[in-house]
Amino acid sequence: MADELDWQLCRSFLAVLDEGSLSGAARALGLTQPTIGRHIEALEQALATPLFVRSPQGLVPTEAALEIRPHAEAMRAAAASLRRAISGAEGGARGTVRLTASEVVGAEVLPPMLARLRERHPGISLELVLSNRTQDLLKRESDIAIRMIRPTQSALLSRKVGVTTLGLHAHRDYLARHGTPRSLDELDGHVLIGFDKESPSIQTLRAMGFQMGREAFALRTDSDLAQLALIRAGAGIGVCQVGVARREETLVHVLPEDFVYSLDLWVVMHENLQTSERMRLVYDHLATELKAYALTSRR
Template identity: 40%
Template sequence: MNWSAIAFDWNQIRALLATIEEGSFSGAARALGQTQPTLSRQIAALESDLGVTLFERNRRATVPTGAALELVEHVRSMGEAAQRISLTASGQSSAIEGRVTVTATNIMASYYLPPIIKHIRETAPGIRLEIIASNELQDLQKREADIAIRHARPEQPDLIARLVGETTGHLYAHPDYLDRVGRPTCIEDINRLDFIGFEQNERVIEHLNAIGLNLTADNFRISCGSSTVHHALAMQGLGVTPMTRDWIEQHSELEELWPALPPIPVQTWLVTHRELNTSRRIRLVFDAIADGLDQQRRETRNRVTAI
């Protein structure tokens, strides 16, 4: 097939890449923030321009044809180059205005970020902030976010990170729940309790068993990806949930399950792309979040010390 004779529409190429990566028109439309009819029209127009069928359509799946797979190898590098151009252009921006996207966990976005965002709005009103409150990791290299607040240090060489907090995770439950089932006095007692799990319980089980427990999937009768919902469910006496000690001390009546259980180290990292770090607006937001979290940590430590 002679691709060099085709004048590509970049929107059509993005639609092709997204459909192959997501496995369906509906998934690709969600990933690109489009409606499914719009994306379908872009794919149909690309098929018409090329004179080939790119996807076999049926009720159960959207299957790329050989022509689509041949084409995608050529255009994937175009997409990666476009991302690098966008990152470089954003990184060289000198104006303290424009959009900055920050992704953080539900609890971080709900309880820690609001006063920091208020400060940013007061000092840099030209910045438009978009907060993605999710426990899912956003891909900074694909510009899904400009700044991420994570509990694990990133390994990608193109990302830079600053350690902005260290605390410990523990198991908590509502006193009513513990009154009902009995407070544990040994590991075996804990292994019989109900736990509130996350979307990927296998990883949770792995971490908790690493500190001496012997949990299985049967312990997790309720699961949710939101830490704020976890807390709300635990407050109803529905089971045990892992939470960080610093958050529990400020916001909860939950009781630590068994103080003799080893703590789980929890770090908080502020992350951005190396090239975006030269943008004045992203640098301002990055530094404001780092300073704000540090101030909150010091204030919490002083309150605990005073008590």
């Protein structure tokens, strides 16, 4: 049965899962709704099990659909990796490289670095994924990753390029209205910006002694970019990378001696990719640029 499965069927299956309807999947893939419907029927026949049930809210995946989803996503990642490999088949500084980084690093730190990379190597196309989820390089979900924790898989090529310091920051207008706290105890009288649900990065900070829980924050969001936007808007005091905040004169580093957490910066890729010239060029470029950024992130 596995030999009979067509990737196009699995592609349509994932689109229906993501969009919740045949029409949404058709728009996402640029196909017709009847074509998507035929793909789902063919896949159900090949697997001998229903994958969706209709409801007023749209198509609801069955337990079987949820069980096979990770396998279909692995097929999608493999297909994307194959396309990237083919894009650089001629060798040299040509082809596509897929990068993943956290929200703040991807949106605030990498863009000027990638602009300089493109100026030097216009034949390299870049795909940038912003996610605080650690994407699996072993499954080729991405080619190169910027991470804040040391990778443990032996098949990964990892380079520590420095550390980034996290500190409390606030807009100077907020501090002019509410005063500047002189100790951690005085934070109780301020509007604090922070997380809603604990992420792996928060758990890492917990191991380093970070004590604040969600109840301490008057403004909660699990988007690091939203937290940064709230700090910039003068809504309160929140955590930000020192290197990012130093670019803006309006942001003030609060309690720099009392609230200090440092995270390692790693550039990582699968060891099998190091023979690709374009992968090595991007990997080395990011390592050099992030090393320079890390120097600006010291307190």
